[in-house]
Amino acid sequence: MRVTLPLLLLLTACTGRHSPDSGDSAVDSQGDSVADDSTPDSDTQESGDSHGDSQDSGPDCTLADPLGQIGITLQSGDDAAVYYTDGDTPLMADGYQVVLSIKGTTGSGGVPVETPYATAGFGYLQVYVNVPKDRRGAGSRAAVAATARFAAGLEPDAQGCYLADLVSVPVSATPPLVLGHSNGGVLAIATLADATLDMPAISGIVTFETPISAQFVDVELGAVNHQNPLYLPGSCAWDPLSGLECAYSSTPVLGWDPTYQDGGRGPIGAVFFDADGNGTKSVDEYPVFGVGTVVDEPTVAFSPQMTRLIEAQGLEGPTRLDLADADAWWADRDGSRLAVAALENHPGVPLIAIGTLEDHVAGVSDHAHITAEAQIWRDSGSPWVRVNPAPVYMQETAGVGPSWTDNPPNLATFLGNPEVHMEPDEFDTGFAPDQYCAAALIELATRTANGDWSE
């Protein structure tokens, strides 16, 4: 067993925000946005290297530890952290590429950094979002945007220190890349889609095994350690308004077990797919728990699809949102429903969606959550989308090793295409997910620097 269902709750979130209409324009807009920011504070940013200068005129931004994590309080009150190693060859010509990293799970957290989401040592630095306790709602999106402004050098922290003041390495003016681990990828897309936020330009998004729709966030279609036998591979279809919907091979008969707990952890009580229809959950029958909607309260949300099934069968169950409320709750938390708005607000953002043969949570044999994410991002207007980084970058971060995938970018059909391959599994290769993420970040940074969006 790799990850238990409750752990899924730790895996939700992330990402970033928009870059201009093309990779090239992303670079330009970043430079412009810094230069155009006419607030008095922005002058401090211009002095980027103000390390040594800060004693006489500005705040003391001396680094406590240039090699590890630097804890930061933002002007918004949100916490953040910077993680990097010095002495690297900068990834970009003008310095380290900035990466905005967003933690997974449907819950909160991210700071301090427990496990870096991308291996250090490749000439980028990561700024970590600390996701507040609002179940990935408006406060979480605002925290991502605030951290992005700091990461982009547009805003200092609460002490008046800009990112470039705090680190001992040169920082590139290229807009940040966004790395969304698992549910962090959804939060990234949701943040880009939120037009009320002051979100700076980004150069691109990398996601690691992101659950792109509500059914995947709630692990309704199958888990890595427990497949749902009713899931129908190849059935997922996307509609720009209603999002991604995946089907079952027959109408499920559902049951409710008020005492069931997965491994003794997680919520008590599960709706389950009652395969034998006897009303009692057997060990192998597939359980679904819903996603907590309010911190410290028991109310959960099932996907709209599951909620419809529950209501159609008049099933007793946990305290949950009804269909109308569930639909509204997911409206700003389902990445498959938010991609169009994200790319309308931030056109041109390229994406690499990482998926391995065995997902860290999802258990669907067709890897539809990965290929759907690429399909949706492409069909929502992104000019460059790929599933998994080019093998040359995997070799750079993880060595020659196994046969890394080489999926062409910008396929007309990602979803359901058997020629879109997942990476060799990290559990089999011994390579950590952070090495896959590093490879994808390096690819997007390199393509951004070269203006190379070829295949």
Ligand SMILES: [Ca+2]
């Ligand atoms: Ca049963």
